[in-house]
Amino acid sequence: MSVALPLRPPAHQVDRRAVRWWQLRDLITVVVLVVPQLVALALGWPGWLAATAAATAVLGLVYVLVVPRLLYRIHRWEITDEAVYTLSGWLVREWRIAPISRVQTVDTQHGPLQQLLKLASVTVTTASAKGPVTIRGLAEEHAAELARVLTATTQATPGDAT
């Protein structure tokens, strides 16, 4: 039995380049995990390290090839007149809804990898510490435009957002 949430998925997909971004990010993690094992091996540690290093590398590469594509298929976002709505997560699926009238701040972030790929994330925060909604992996110019529009809408909405 598999029952999904009877909400329609958000309308938009993230930018295609987000797949590259996630792949690079995960590749770095794999390298960070594998290199110390190889160094230890070179320094004369027991041979089973070769096996674990190989296993890490293979599993890591499979992850890099499979998961980012999956994430791209799943990650979706939408701004309606009333809400910011996102869907994310490949294992634990998570839907987040933030009413526009409750939005306090709109931020854009560009990590180093995102800058390389001309990507950005937009985070919308509300008065709750657990309320932020982040749209990851948008094209840079698109994110800036989105942040501008969101800021304008939230400022035009009356209320103190709590």
Place this chain on the structure above:
Amino acid sequence: MSRPARPDLRADSRSADPLDAGPSTTPGPHPDDTPSSTAEVPWRRLDPRMLVVHPVASVIRLLPAFAVILLTGREGDLTHVWISLGAAAMIVIFGVLRWRFTQYRITPDRVELHSGWLRRQRRSLPRDRIRTVDLTARLEHRIFGLSVVKIGSATGGTGEHAGLALDAVSKAEADQLRRELLDRSPAARPAEARQVAPPSIELARLDWAWLRFAPLSFSSLAGIGIVAGALFNVLNEAGANPGRLAGDAVDRLIRTGLATAIGLIAITVLAAAVIGSLLLFAERWYGYRLTREPDGTLRVRRGLLTRRSLSVSERRLRGVEVAEPILLRAGHGAQTRALAAGLTKDSQGGVLQPPVPRGEAHRVASVAAAAPPEEITCAPLRPHPPAARRRRFTRALGPTLVLVAAAFVVDARVLGPASLVLLPAMAVVGWDRARVLGHTLTRGYLVARQGSVVRRTVALQRGGVIGWRVRQSPFQRRAGVVTLEAVTAAGSGAYSVLDVAPDDAVALMTTVDPDVVGPLT
């Protein structure tokens, strides 16, 4: 309800670079966070009596360290005396600097606090974000007639940034601040009107019979520490070596017989826990009163040595929670707390009362929220789908099975069989968690209950929900349930309805927020 236009959205806290804003710069208004219209509001300092209180309190707190330094020195050698004097002088100097570089002011729109002399901090809270004011007077403050003012606000930040503290101002000033900061209606209400305002209404006061719940709270564990610590100090002062005494006593007991030894030790620990928890209850709850003030706040006053007064703006109260830790529940007790933004861990999560009989807890929840009990914490709850109840068992027993297996691997003769006790215990916990699970939507509130070791019934105002999160793990996907979280500015930030059917989750969200969620279905 008329809402003011949203001003600057965040309480900003910044610390200037110590290199270019060192101790020599005098504190003053920051160019870009102070509108020119408020520039003339004068800056105020903390009470000058803090010049005495802070150093004295620090010295008392460091007394054990001083004692060690002074006592360990060799006779005739004065170095240790100099070290102590130097340290004391440093404390005094730090105290003076701290006072000198701490300034605050209340402008019509904001509360501003500048503090720190090495690491300068400028903090500024918009006044319409202030939700709670907590006055705390520890013993050292009370002797000098002072009080610490903690201002809790609703901002998206983490606990540390969700408010600020003035440590400390005079009691009169603190009371004045409490009224001024939470009273938002009256920009120009004349002073006389305030004096003829109706007196505060008492909603609850301490009943010493509630003392029977003290040993049932988790603080009885802290009680053991307190009693043990006090005994240790007394014996130490008397010149005995408590560590050796205890060791000798245990040795002698074991020689008389292991069973007696274990029994006696258990009784001692139990007695310590009970006495300690009674003392702690008295210290925390002496003089407890819950009142509704004419300025529209709920106010909790309590404390024997440390006097506390917590004020929560009623208009900003987003709901109530009745918590029943397992021991307290066994004794038919419970404790109610307020859900409002700006309640930090310091105010013990906004507790409105000591542990009390369950009926009293629900009564206080009801008067605090100004809603009948059957619409909030006593509402009849809808049970969750069978899959949700099944998951309570699998989640309680699964990890336990792993633990038991591990125990058998480590030591199959004693530890393994002994660990089998866990299985029925956890099965009972799972059964209870399944039985407790429930939620409902009443006229004004979302009510949800869960938990066995600590059973919590949360009633959250529909209007206090400022967003939704729905999570579904792979296991939940197979079981056909989701966890719905109602995001709110109050309390822990989000309250969950565990394992509901996806259809129910969406129906619930749509009922509460038709404009927002409706178009998404």
